[in-house]
Amino acid sequence: MSTGFEKDRVLQCRPPMRTAAKRSTLVSWIDEKAHAELAIVREAREKQVYAYFREFETGGLHTTVGGQPIINFSSNDYLGVTNHPRVKAAAMKAFDKYACGLSSSRVQATTREHVELERGLARFFGYEKCLTFTTGYQSMLGLIAAAADKDTTLVLDSYSHACILDGSFLAAGTPGRAPEIRFFNHNSARSLERILKTRERKNALVLVEGVYSLDGDVANLPEFLEICDRYDAVLAVDDAHGSGTLGAHGRGLAEQQGVEGKVPVLMTAFSKVFGGIGGALLGKTEVIEMVQHNARSFLFSASLPVPIVAAVTTILEMLETEGKALVRELHQKRDYFRGKLVEAGFDLGASSTHIMPVMCRDDRKALFMHVALFECGVLMVPIIYPAVKQGEQRLRVNVTRGHTQEDMDKALELLKTYGEAFFVLSGEDIGPLEA
Numbered sequence: 232m233s234t235g236f237e238k239d240r241v242l243q244c245r246p247p248m249r250t251a252a253k254r255s256t257l258v259s260w261i262d263e264k265a266h267a268e269l270a271i272v273r274e275a276r277e278k279q280v281y282a283y284f285r286e287f288e289t290g291g292l293h294t295t296v297g298g299q300p301i302i303n304f305s306s307n308d309y310l311g312v313t314n315h316p317r318v319k320a321a322a323m324k325a326f327d328k329y330a331c332g333l334s335s336s337r338v339q340a341t342t343r344e345h346v347e348l349e350r351g352l353a354r355f356f357g358y359e360k361c362l363t364f365t366t367g368y369q370s371m372l373g374l375i376a377a378a379a380d381k382d383t384t385l386v387l388d389s390y391s392h393a394c395i396l397d398g399s400f401l402a403a404g405t406p407g408r409a410p411e412i413r414f415f416n417h418n419s420a421r422s423l424e425r426i427l428k429t430r431e432r433k434n435a436l437v438l439v440e441g442v443y444s445l446d447g448d449v450a451n452l453p454e455f456l457e458i459c460d461r462y463d464a465v466l467a468v469d470d471a472h473g474s475g476t477l478g479a480h481g482r483g484l485a486e487q488q489g490v491e492g493k494v495p496v497l498m499t500a501f502s503k504v505f506g507g508i509g510g511a512l513l514g515k516t517e518v519i520e521m522v523q524h525n526a527r528s529f530l531f532s533a534s535l536p537v538p539i540v541a542a543v544t545t546i547l548e549m550l551e552t553e554g555k556a557l558v559r560e561l562h563q564k565r566d567y568f569r570g571k572l573v574e575a576g577f578d579l580g581a582s583s584t585h586i587m588p589v590m591c592r593d594d595r596k597a598l599f600m601h602v603a604l605f606e607c608g609v610l611m612v613p614i615i616y617p618a619v620k621q622g623e624q625r626l627r628v629n630v631t632r633g634h635t636q637e638d639m640d641k642a643l644e645l646l647k648t649y650g651e652a653f654f655v656l657s658g659e660d661i662g663p664l665e666a
């Protein structure tokens with residue numbers, strides 16, 4: 232989508248500066264910067280194609296927006312258990328006991344419930360110890376901050392999530408401790424090996440995702456582990472989107488690829504399958520305790536609310552007792568939806584999972600498709616430039632266990648109709664975005 236805002240148009244739209252004496256209180260440089268940076272947002276709103284921050288009036292995969300029923304196909308509630316009665320009851324019971332928060336960090340606000348959840352997660356995923364954080368984002372920041380120093384090379388997949396990037400960049404700005412940062416080509420074992428072979432620092436921490444949330448493809452853990460062993464590097468895997476969805480029991484990509492117990496450090500998040508917010512870091516006892524006593528994102532952040540802890544614990548119990556059936560149902564729906572999309576001629580990029588990006592490869596197509604689908608009661612969020620590269624624009628489509636057959640068939644019919652109407656299936660141009 233063209234921004235449609237040249238420099239002279241930005242100047243014309245600036246708020247009046249009045250007098251120099253009043254500039255500091257009326258229009259500062261940050262006001263001017265904000266106005267210029269938001270040009271593309273203003274244009275999208277004017278064209279009525281702005282797609283973000285919609286106000287949900289109920290929770291779950293079936294919600295309402297502005298009173299209109301909406302089926303959400305961009306949710307990360309992959310097993311559809313966030314609104315399960317057992318989960319709600321556990322959260323309400325914990326709320327009655329602890330209320331919303333503990334008013335401090337885990338250093339002085341750790342409950343028995345926190346510790347029991349950490350023990351349960353360690354047992355489920357097969358690690359010595361687990362540490363929970365208030366967000367998944369903070370989990371990765373905490374690991375990198377505690378592990379990386381001037382003797383470390385951080386080796387990142389070029390598609391790394393923001394939590395990996397930000398953790399690395401924060402570490403790089405630490406006086407006297409700054410690590411070297413290198414990137415390897417996405418999912419390329421050859422590129423990873425070349426960087427490990429030529430790194431400048433003694434130690435190396437390789438950071439990858441299990442499932443890549445925008446593309447739906449997965450890392451090759453057996454190959455990466457073999458290379459890391461060969462070059463004395465440590466592999467850390469962010470499996471937020473694989474936990475609970477991959478492997479026969481839902482233990483993630485390591486289970487699916489047959490390398491359970493071999494990944495040194497695992498991170499997962501509670502904002503996907505586990506239906507809340509938060510994250511967990513798993514590994515050997517002393518590694519996790521090092522993070523526990525050094526990570527600023529853990530030590531200086533409020534403790535995870537106990538109602539969330541109770542909800543996550545309940546979903547973990549469901550995975551332990553019903554995991555095989557829950558995951559099998561998710562995979563059946565994934566396979567059905569994928570088969571119909573491929574049959575219709577949609578490009579799903581490199582996806583091999585329940586995350587299926589419908590590639591539009593053009594801002595306008597993605598935005599128009601989103602609006603048309605939303606008007607018919609189906610939410611598929613558009614991901615456009617600069618969130619992805621030019622030519623990589625897509626609709627974010629996640630199939631979950633909680634979607635019904637009717638939900639899937641409705642979405643598939645609408646996708647095919649509008650995919651043809653907006654030339655997503657043909658790849659033709661749709662012309663300029665008119666007002």
